[in-house]
Amino acid sequence: MNIIDKAFGIHAAALSFRSQRGSVLAANIANSATPDFLARDYDFRTALKKFSGDQVVAMQSTNPMHIKTSASNEFGDLLYRVPTRTTTNGNTVEADVEQAAFSDNALRYQTSLQFLNGSISGLRKAITGKI
């Protein structure tokens, strides 16, 4: 890990996780009227564990035909949302929940950007020696 990576810390990885999660939530919102569509999302805890190199419990696959699970994915499993109520067409997207999650995700993305901006301006000051 070089000095620039150290300066940016977790926020560079956070941006990539947030943008990935953003597209998953966008797909949920896009499919809010699709029959039998199951809303999906990432688990932040697993993604964080993956980033910090902690052991993530994964199923062992002994055959190449097995469905790939968490081990192969950078952010952990893409899980299914547990709906708070059921619908007649089998769709588990709850528009309000997804919109809230999307704006929360966008806000956290902006937070990471803000931190990165701070580190960049700090580095710039260190390089140029001027304020």
Added chain:
Amino acid sequence: MGLSSVFEITGTALNAQSIHIDTIAKNMANAQVLAGSEQAAYRAKRPVFASILESSMNFDFNKLSMGGVKVDGMSYSDTPIEKQMMRENPFADAQGYVYLSNVNMVEEMAYMMEASRNYQSNIEVMNTSKQLMQRTISLGAA
């Protein structure tokens, strides 16, 4: 897949929802259409949505393959067609009956609200992602 695929996904959703609104407009426009037989009577149409899968052959549990939405076909309302006695109508059959459409205006209005709300939330997603991308581009600018 990342922020840029959001535009693809919401783009397909906007398209699907505008087809929905088009269909509703068509149903409402044809609500008063009379026909000479039960088969020819206008039946309310409704688009059937399906999510777009890149390829179901190499299914990967962790890959959301694109995830957009498409209109998979049209379903026709199975509400019974009503007939009305109207001898003076040129469309009337031998018994003097004309057949009304089975469009339910109240139902159409409800569907229209649903479609327009879906459209709005997709626009919102697109706008937010656009702002995030713009901020990312200007990252580190003094």
